[in-house]
Amino acid sequence: MARNNYTIVEYFGGEDGYRCGYCKNEKGNFSHGMWSHSMTVQDYQDLIDRGWRRSGKYVYKPIMNKTCCPQYPIRCHAVKFQPSKSHKKILKKFNKYICKGVIPKEHEVEQPMDSVCEVVGSKEPSKKMECAITDVQKELAECPAVTNVERNEADVTPTGSEPSRKEPASVSEGRTTTAPKPGIGLDPNRPPCRKAKELRKERHHQKEQMKHTSGGVSSTDPPAATMTNQTKTLEDLLTETCPDTSSHCFEVRLVRANPPCPQFKASFDTSYQVYKLYQMAIHKDPPDKPSESQFRRFLCDSPLEAEHSDDGPEMGYGSFHQQYWLDGQIVAVGVIDILPTCVSSVYLYYHPDFAFLSLGSYSALREIAFTRQLQKQSAKLSHYYLGFYIHSCPKMRYKGQYRPADLLCPETYVWVTIEKCLSLLENSRYARFNTNPDEGDARVLKDVGRALVLHRRTVMPYIVYARKQKGSNDEPEVREYASLVGQNCAERILLYRA
Numbered sequence: 159m160a161r162n163n164y165t166i167v168e169y170f171g172g173e174d175g176y177r178c179g180y181c182k183n184e185k186g187n188f189s190h191g192m193w194s195h196s197m198t199v200q201d202y203q204d205l206i207d208r209g210w211r212r213s214g215k216y217v218y219k220p221i222m223n224k225t226c227c228p229q230y231p232i233r234c235h236a237v238k239f240q241p242s243k244s245h246k247k248i249l250k251k252f253n254k255y256i257c258k259g260v261i262p263k264e265h266e267v268e269q270p271m272d273s274v275c276e277v278v279g280s281k282e283p284s285k286k287m288e289c290a291i292t293d294v295q296k297e298l299a300e301c302p303a304v305t306n307v308e309r310n311e312a313d314v315t316p317t318g319s320e321p322s323r324k325e326p327a328s329v330s331e332g333r334t335t336t337a338p339k340p341g342i343g344l345d346p347n348r349p350p351c352r353k354a355k356e357l358r359k360e361r362h363h364q365k366e367q368m369k370h371t372s373g374g375v376s377s378t379d380p381p382a383a384t385m386t387n388q389t390k391t392l393e394d395l396l397t398e399t400c401p402d403t404s405s406h407c408f409e410v411r412l413v414r415a416n417p418p419c420p421q422f423k424a425s426f427d428t429s430y431q432v433y434k435l436y437q438m439a440i441h442k443d444p445p446d447k448p449s450e451s452q453f454r455r456f457l458c459d460s461p462l463e464a465e466h467s468d469d470g471p472e473m474g475y476g477s478f479h480q481q482y483w484l485d486g487q488i489v490a491v492g493v494i495d496i497l498p499t500c501v502s503s504v505y506l507y508y509h510p511d512f513a514f515l516s517l518g519s520y521s522a523l524r525e526i527a528f529t530r531q532l533q534k535q536s537a538k539l540s541h542y543y544l545g546f547y548i549h550s551c552p553k554m555r556y557k558g559q560y561r562p563a564d565l566l567c568p569e570t571y572v573w574v575t576i577e578k579c580l581s582l583l584e585n586s587r588y589a590r591f592n593t594n595p596d597e598g599d600a601r602v603l604k605d606v607g608r609a610l611v612l613h614r615r616t617v618m619p620y621i622v623y624a625r626k627q628k629g630s631n632d633e634p635e636v637r638e639y640a641s642l643v644g645q646n647c648a649e650r651i652l653l654y655r656a
Contacts, residue, residue, distance in 0.1 A: 163463050165201040165651040166612060167192045167217070168283055169639040178226050180551040186226030190642055191218040193283050194461035195654075199475040202462060203497040204647050206231065208571050208601075211545065212495075212504070215461045216282075219642060220546075222568040223588050229546035231566040232557050233500065233573065236529035236542045239560065241392050245523055248516045249395045259405030261514060268518050268556070392527050410524065411481045412473065415493070416460040422479060426458075428488050429479065432509050433457070439510035457493050457505055471496060471532045471539065480525070482508075482517070490517045492525060500541040501529040522560060547576075549583040567591040570599055571644075601644035606633070609640045609648035613655040623655060 172190035177183070194217050202212070209231055210219045220229045241249070254260045413422040430453050437448040460477035467475070475496050482490040490508035494501055503525060508517040522544070529542045547565055548554035557563075558580075564573035567590060574591040582589035607621030620636055632655070640648035 163196065163198050163465075164617075165197040165461075166195040166654060167197075167651055168195075168654045169635065171635065171638070172219075172221055180227045180548055180554060183226045188221040188225045189218045190221065190638075191216060192639070193217075195283075196463060197461040198463055199465050199495075199497050201647060201651055202495070203499060205643060206497075206502060206543065207566070208642070208644055208647075209566060209568060210643075212461065214455050214457070214459045217461075227548050227550050228568070228588050229548055230568070230579075232544050232547035232576070233564050233566075234526060234542045234544060234560040235540070235562045235564075236501075236526045237533055237540050238562050239392065239526050239530075239542075240389075241395060241523065242559065242561075244559070245519070246395060248519050249523065252515055252520055253395075253398050253400070255515060256406045256408050257400035257404045268516050392523060392530070396524065396527055406485050408485075409483050411483060412528075413479050413481060414464065414473070414476060415458055415479050416462060416477045417464060418458070425481065425488065429481065429491055432488050432491060433507045435510055436507035440513075457507075460495075462495060467498075467536075469536055470498070471535045477504075480521075480528070482521070482524075484512070490521060492521045494525060496532070497539075498536075499538050500543050501525060501532065501539070502543040503545055526560065549580070550587045565591060570597050571601070572597075599644070601646050603637070603641040603645050603648065605645070606637045606640050606648075608645075609636060610650065610652050611636070611655045612652040617652060620653075627655075 169192045170190075172188055175185035175188050177185070178187040194212070194215050197217075202210075202217075205217065208219070209222070210217050211231075212218075222228045222230075251262055411421065413419055413425070415422055418426075430450055433453050434445075434448045437443040438445060457479075462476045464474055464476040473496070475498065477493075477495050480492040480494055481488050482492075488509075489512045490506065492506050493504040495504060496502075503522070506518055506521050508521075526542050529539070533540045542560070544557045544560065546554075547557050558576055561576070563576040565576055565579045566572075567574055568588070569590045570592040572592055578593075579589070579591045582591065607619055607624075609620045610617055611620050611623045613623050613626075620640075624630060624633065636653065639653060643651060
């Protein structure tokens, strides 16, 4: 499949330290950053598998061996996930409120499910540069032959950037209203739930009867079990039905954020008000800080292109808001990216009045179930990325409870099971998880000359650009950038050169 879209970035480096949102160190947070004017979902998938994350259109990578609170990418194997007792308790509490209106007398104050914080040290391009990039994007779209470089398409994994179907304006995740349709009650083919003690008594009684009927000789074949004790799946727990007279009506709606679909635009103001209340109550922001422009820049703007693929999910790839509606109002919003091999959690905000429902944990369970749903449509989309795991900050260790889980090795960029990582992190804030000393980065930079740059509206390899720019001293910066994104991405992503 031909590649019609390009990722275009400006690299900013990462020399200056800034305030850490976790340990509050004023100058201890270090990260490399770049502004992404546009980005394909495959390029972003490859970047987050090298430790990058986005905050709006700003994409950053913590300098792991230098920053005060090392942030390790974490992912959950969604298909293999089994809810723990605490997860089941949260789901039971939520369902009890929806069905019966029961509000728990006491509830634990959970940590915010923020997969990424708004980066304090983020930078933005100048307006002049932004206009130049926009003009280039239009020219590249209209005339892909503008590029002056022969590219080996065999090295590029196609993402299906051309739509194979008409994009739906809004997709509801099963429209999960908890009130069942009239006339549908309990399944008559399943036996009623009974206590284990009662079942044991019944089995004992059956054995006694069999002894009498067989002349005191017990049969070698045990009686058939009256009920199979099956473990409930995550989906079973999420979709437990309520009676027709349930106290509340609840549903989840998935709306595309970029480009914004009509449903996203119609609910924008309501969603923003929930975000503002959340930031003020949970993060103690002053009223003027969570402005509409900040909300739009942080959680609505996205560099990701809307893409579709024949073997991809029905709603396509890109950036979405998963809205939680309760009795006709938005009570929570999960910001997510749907990528070729994962659902990536970006942020979660909710109405403070409903904090008793543990919406942070509930939304994570919902998103895991959503990932499993998408995996049935696209087999390779099987992981749920929770953002960063920060072991040095005890309050941020909650993401490790969604098992089975992996952490990303900061040196070789391979995923390692979290159980093997935790013992290393107990001894040191920074750790290499890959225990094979001979194994290195599989996509290490080998030839900076093959990195693509965008200069004067023309795409060219860096080696060609360097020859034209005699006396240029930007090779160290380009080399640093290319080593951080890896050889494969460096040969696909366009690095803007003024």
